[in-house]
Amino acid sequence: MDRTLSSNASSPGLKLQQVIEGWSRYIVPFTSNADISGELPGGLAGLIAMVLHNTTRSGRTETGLSHPAVSMHIKRLEDLWPTIWIWIKKLYARFSRVREQLRDVSGPGCRPFDDPGLTRDRNCYDIVVGSLLFFLGLHSERNVSTNGFIDLVKGTEGVLQMLATCWIDEARDDRAVMGFASSTLHHPSMSHASPDIEQLIVAGCSAGNVEAAKLALVRIRLNLLRLQWQSGFDMREVYQNLLRDCGYVQNAMRHPESPLCNALRADSxxxxxxxxxxxxxxxxxxxxxxxxxxxxxxxxxxxxxxxxxxxxxxxxxxxxxxxxxxxxxxxxxxxxxxxxxxxxxxxxxxxxxxxxxxxxxxxxxxxxxxxxxxxxxxxxxxxxxxxxxxxxxxxxxxxxxxxxxxxxxxGPPIFCCGNKQCRLTDANTVLYRCTGCKLTLYCSEECQKRDWTELHRVLCNSMQSTERIAGSTLRHVAFLPRSSPDLRWLAYLITRDLLKSPFLLPSQTDSAGYLTSMLVMDYRSQERPKKFLVPLSSQSQSAEGGATITESWGSALQRSLRHRISGHDAAHHPETVAVLVTWPLASPSRTGHFTALLTYPSLKSPAVADDIHVTWIVSHYTYAKKSGPGEPMIGSRIAT
The missing domain is CATH 1.25.40 (Serine Threonine Protein Phosphatase 5, Tetratricopeptide repeat)
Structure with a gap:
């Protein structure tokens, strides 16, 4: 067998032929007749690893089963596969036992180890994983000559599970003694097997896809950190493994159907x-x-x-x-x-x-x-x-x-109680958010209940309905800001920019005396914002800048534009207006929408910030929430 391994064959095909002869002549009979149930000795492990290495490489670089030097021997490899699989399992079991020895001499605070025996065992692991991937068709084209053997290997019980376990264990090994040989399973030539392996990875993580996503990121960090703890690496291999693991995460992010996509997106x-x-x-x-x-x-x-x-x-x-x-x-x-x-x-x-x-x-x-x-x-x-x-x-x-x-x-503008008859604002009391829409503010349960009966039931349901529709179609879009500090800053921008152009405030009314249009502020434009009016009557009005008013929103808004005090002196006859804000998101093809309900004294154009009071600012696009039956209650206070 040593002569076979040291042979200087003139071609890769002849070299592989000689290695296959070695399998048939020496290893197959030994496997059948010897007791190999115990621990694999280091010398025998090294010999088998070398045979595996020569079987899957044989002087070639990044070539697979479809390489002419290999494809001519596919049938013989099929016959040898049961024996090869036995020894792959034996080598893997040996490495699992010596892994703790490797960990003891590797990691933070340890000098890079150079023990020949431990180095051999670590290299043996790389050969095991590389051989499995080779037999599964890595760097190979699927064709008539290779399909049968690849399917045989893929269908062998434990093969895909071993690769999934290797991927998980490599990431969990905080001292990185295993290396990252399994990163190659993300290669395009492995597309026939990698989805199944990915499912096994998720199944092998106690926290499912959330843990699998974290491990995918941990692998990337450890791949670089291990250079501080170990030595003797081929830097090209380190870079290739890193590139593959980074590419895998990137690919998962691009495909929402990937089980890791949402978990990666949520990782802080x-x-x-x-x-x-x-x-x-x-x-x-x-x-x-x-x-x-x-x-x-x-x-x-x-x-x-x-x-x-x-x-x-x-x-x-x-x-x-x-x-x-x-x-x-x-x-x-x-x-x-x-x-x-x-x-x-x-x-x-x-x-x-x-x-x-x-x-x-x-x-x-x-x-x-x-x-x-x-x-x-x-x-x-x-x-x-x-x-x-x-x-x-x-x-x-x-x-x-x-x-x-x-x-x-x-400071921020004045926010007022959502009950249209209430005079209280956040300047003289604490306001609390509605637990349904999370946005309308009330000073008390009494005001909340009164507004729910008179108006807010329609508006609140409309908000949540819009959220459910938007949530199903905009799952890839950034959340719009909804925290109290962010909404106060937004309110300041809106009122500040409104004060610059009071002549744009809606003034036309219908036969009932209600305003028929709303002001749009487009903060995606160069003007930041561009301002224009759109009608409320259209069932599906698409305004310039991407602003959209649906029938349900139009109806809810028109009902909101009734006379309300909102903290003003009733003698000033407060006017209520709606402002639709188009807001840039991280995705250039998407737009966020807010609607702000504002009041100001109608007897004079608003001149200072205190003239404009904010009743609510509604985020149109956000993830859906299930609305419970009946009347929402007052929830958390709005932060100052």
Whole structure:
């Protein structure tokens, strides 16, 4: 057998033929006649691992079963498969027993180990996983000659389960002694088996897809951290495994049908993971890491931003995103390597555009202010499309930051009780949110019950109905801000911009004396906002800027536009108006909608902020909630 393994065959096909002869002549008879039920000795394990390695490689690089040197021997491999599978299981069991020994000499605080025996056992694990993937068709084309053998291996009990277990155990191994050989199961040539393996991975996690999603991110972190604890790696292999695991997460994010998609979207450490990847790659021992790794990390963050809440953008700003861009620019890449940074540059440009688009969100605006020194440095150093996006971010943010400083001095506008006959506002009492719509405010249960009977029943049900419809179609769209601080900031923007154009306030009424139109403020436009009027009477009115008024909303709004006191002096004959706000989301193809119900003294145009009182601000697009029967109760107080 040693002579077979050391043979200098002139061609890969002849080499594989000799290895197959070795299986048939030596290993098959030994398997049948010897007692192999006990622990596999190290010497025998090394020999079998070497035979497996030569069977699946035989001097070839990234070739599969369809390679001419292999396909001519497919029938003999089919005959040998039962024996090969026995020894794969034996090798895997041996590695499972020595894994704790490897862990004892690897990890934080340990010097990289160089024990030959332990190194051999670790390499043996790579061979086991690589062999399974090879026999399942990795790097192979499915054709008449390979289909039968691939199906035989795939249908063998325990094969897919072993790969799923390897993937899980690699991620749970916080000292990374196993490496990440199973990352290759995400290769496109494995598409016939990887969905089944993914289902087994989810089933093998106690917390299901949530744990599987966390493990997918943990694998990425550990792949880089293990370089600090172990030695003797082929860096190309490390980068390839990292690229595959990053690509797997990115692919899961792009496909909502993936069992990991929603769990990844909800993971609060998602952005941090991929920014950390880029930070690690910028530190020793990495001198010129593959440019495509930076591109993959940036694209993955961009995909996450498009499908997650504004928290994703805030997470990006809480980590050294702009500093990473600056440091990547300074890497001494060749012209060819710099060309491969195109995906990174494009995605960073798109991410910056999303940050700029979302600068209206108060938490994001505050984070932008903290990042402005880094933005200024980048403007000086970058070329191409990035400087333009950075300048837009700087100019638009500076305008909003000045407004925000004024907001901190002025305070938010006055919010009033939702009962149209009540004079109380948040200036003189505590207001509580309706537990149904979560947005209309009341000073007491008495006011809430009175308004429920007179009006709010229709409006509240309409809000929740809209949420259910929108929730089923906008599952990939960012949440609109609904916290009290965010709504107070939004109310300040609306009233501030309304005071600039009081002549645009609706004035036409129907025969009953009710207003027939509403003001639209489009904050996606360059004007921020563009203002125009739309009628309330249309059953499905699509206004410029993407604002849509459905029949149920139109009816509910018209009922809301009746005379109400809302904290004003009754002698001033308060006027009630509705303002529809179109709001930018992380996805450029989507628009968020708010409707604000405002009152002001009708005997004079509103001139100062205190002239305008806010009854409620309704988010049209949000995830659906089940509405319980009967009357909602007063819930949490609105924060000041």
């Amino acid at each position: 450490n998602f952005v941090a993971c991929f920014i950390d990847v880029m930070v690690y790659l910028l530190e020793p021992p990495h001198t010129t890491p593959p440019p495509q790794l930076f591109g993959t990390a940036a694209i993955t963050i961009e995909v996450y931003m498009t499908t997650a809440s504004p928290k994703a953008i805030r997470q990006t700003l809480e980590h050294p995103f702009f500093d990473v861009i600056e440091r990547v620019i300074l890497i001494h890449y060749t012209p060819q390597e710099k060309a491969r940074l195109q995906n990174f540059n494009t995605s960073c440009s798109n991410i910056i555009a999303k940050i700029c688009q979302s600068s209206l969100y108060q938490p994001i605006l505050i984070k932008i202010r903290q990042n402005m020194p880094s933005v200024d440095r980048l403007i000086e150093k970058t070329a191409g499309k990035l400087p333009g996006q950075l300048l837009d971010l700087k100019s638009q943010s500076e305008i909003l930051l000045r407004v925000h400083e004024q907001y901190k001095q002025d």
